[in-house]
Amino acid sequence: KNEVEQSPQNLTAQEGEFITINCSYSVGISALHWLQQHPGGGIVSLFMLSSGKKKHGRLIATINIQEKHSSLHITASHPRDSAVYICAARSAFGNEKLTFGTGTRLTIIP
């Protein structure tokens, strides 16, 4: 079992739909990162969170430390949101090593 699990692996939705991507982890963490990788390969850091909830535009990230679970939500999805979304857990033990999920490939159809 991977230390960081994401679901679903693939997600196709119609433009405008509300999207939820889930991330569960089994290790102690100091922070959870959400990354976006575009079809061209570039990686963008979306959120870094250690508790509660963060919002940026149409993107919302939440984390429940007790349940070791995080979600990334996209409201009013748009074709330009099509990308691979990756969650990564930062170790609680003082170093910067990230354990990555395998990613969720999101496709938004116009």
Add this chain to the structure above:
Amino acid sequence: DAGVIQSPRHEVTEMGQEVTLRCKPISGHNSLFWYRQTMMRGLELLIYFNNNVPIDDSGMPEDRFSAKMPNASFSTLKIQPSEPRDSAVYFCASKLYSLGRAMDGYTFGSGTRLTVV
């Protein structure tokens, strides 16, 4: 700021040759990371530096890989000799820490796509 700059964008080399990948982090960032991404293994941390000092190189596959950061604005990842299984996309990222705390997320470079034939 132009962001994290990596070069080259693409590299095709023959097995056995030396390969050097370069990274210029964002000015003012004090941590630098080298990652490798493959279809089989996804993203993996190879090594990271704080204030130009290597902190954790446990992800470096073997002695053929080496990384240096001679100053705050430049880092290299070298593979010598290269092998076909080293083919991957190599990303560099930088981050700012203050008083031991991360001030924000990572900024990634565009990556170097390495193909070893």
